[in-house]
Amino acid sequence: MKTALAVSILITILNFKLYSCVTSHESEVEEFKYIASPIDLTDQNFTEALKNDNYLVMFYWPKIEISDEMLHTVNLLSEIYNVGSNTNLKIASVDCEENNQTCVDNGIVGKHVEDIFGSFVLKLFKINEINAITYTEDDTYIHYVLEFIKDHLNFPESDNSGVVELTDQNFKDLTLNGSWFVDFYFPWCIHAKNLEPTWNKLPSVLEQNSSVRIGKIDCVEYQKTTCKKYMIRNSPTILWLENGNIIDRYQGQRSVKLFKDYIES
Numbered sequence: 001m002k003t004a005l006a007v008s009i010l011i012t013i014l015n016f017k018l019y020s021c022v023t024s025h026e027s028e029v030e031e032f033k034y035i036a037s038p039i040d041l042t043d044q045n046f047t048e049a050l051k052n053d054n055y056l057v058m059f060y061w062p063k064i065e066i067s068d069e070m071l072h073t074v075n076l077l078s079e080i081y082n083v084g085s086n087t088n089l090k091i092a093s094v095d096c097e098e099n100n101q102t103c104v105d106n107g108i109v110g111k112h113v114e115d116i117f118g119s120f121v122l123k124l125f126k127i128n129e130i131n132a133i134t135y136t137e138d139d140t141y142i143h144y145v146l147e148f149i150k151d152h153l154n155f156p157e158s159d160n161s162g163v164v165e166l167t168d169q170n171f172k173d174l175t176l177n178g179s180w181f182v183d184f185y186f187p188w189c190i191h192a193k194n195l196e197p198t199w200n201k202l203p204s205v206l207e208q209n210s211s212v213r214i215g216k217i218d219c220v221e222y223q224k225t226t227c228k229k230y231m232i233r234n235s236p237t238i239l240w241l242e243n244g245n246i247i248d249r250y251q252g253q254r255s256v257k258l259f260k261d262y263i264e265s
């Protein structure tokens with residue numbers, strides 16, 4: 001009994017050492033490129049716009065710097081929801097200096113608004129509902145903001161994103177021929193969770209004639225065979241495979257635009 005416990009603790013510790021959850025290489029100074037950015041809303045068109053769509057709106061003050069993480073999140077969300085027509089959400093922003101009335105109307109008032117609200121206020125407006133829902137978490141990773149959105153908007157759960165779910169059973173057959181761009185991930189890893197919405201968007205922005213397939217594989221579930229074969233230690237690990245062989249490891253920043261450029265280059 002004791003030995004079994006000791007062994008299982010040891011395995012747990014070793015696992016933590018062996019496997020890590022990694023962000024993209026932020027230190028490489030490389031400008032992020034995004035396909036989309038938030039839609040500008042103003043005192044003139046705010047009310048009208050909100051009649052037609054659900055909106056996630058970031059209210060901000062141009063003189064107050066917003067964290068890179070938050071900017072990254074709203075831009076990635078814009079890539080996901082503002083591109084294409086099959087979404088029931090729009091991502092927008094309102095400059096509270098230029099559009100004071102809209103901000104006052106939404107309860108963002110005070111002499112020193114930044115002291116009260118910080119560098120931004122994020123609110124979700126649902127069509128035909130009077131009260132907006134304010135995002136109150138401190139964390140601004142895309143994963144958390146997306147959870148917030150999904151808690152309040154009824155998205156269909158189906159994942160018909162076009163990303164192929166790979167398993168030990170189908171991996172070999174499917175990837176044997178042709179070009180595959182595959183996300184190897186550990187589901188517990190926050191950086192893998194942050195990548196997921198961007199990854200799901202990818203198939204829909206590639207050229208129609210692209211022969212590259214987009215896949216993903218859960219490396220906790222398929223640790224012992226497929227992920228072992230490709231020696232996956234970090235999550236997410238993004239590999240370019242040709243006929244099942246590793247051709248390249250994607251090391252860049254993780255936006256739809258940069259993935260697309262990489263695939264199509």
Ligand SMILES: *[C@@H]1O[C@H](CO)[C@@H](O)[C@H](O)[C@H]1NC(C)=O
Nearest residue numbers: 039040041042044045046049
């Ligand atoms: C609202 O007006 C701004 C500034 O004119 C414009 O950039 C934006 O596209 C408009 N948004 C909508 C949803 O009409």
Ligand SMILES: *[C@@H]1O[C@H](CO)[C@@H](O)[C@H](O)[C@H]1NC(C)=O
Nearest residue numbers: 096100103108109110111113
């Ligand atoms: C809007 O204008 C009022 C009056 O000038 C000011 O007190 C308030 O701080 C402003 N609100 C915002 C959100 O900028």
Ligand SMILES: *[C@@H]1O[C@H](CO)[C@@H](O)[C@H](O)[C@H]1NC(C)=O
Nearest residue numbers: 172173174175176177178243
């Ligand atoms: C893979 O490619 C080989 C050689 O071109 C071909 O013979 C084989 O049928 C292909 N397999 C699949 C599953 O497409």
Ligand SMILES: *[C@@H]1O[C@H](CO)[C@@H](O)[C@H](O)[C@H]1NC(C)=O
Nearest residue numbers: 206207208209210211212264
């Ligand atoms: C795919 O389509 C795009 C645009 O329609 C075109 O520019 C490109 O050359 C095509 N690529 C191939 C491999 O046919």
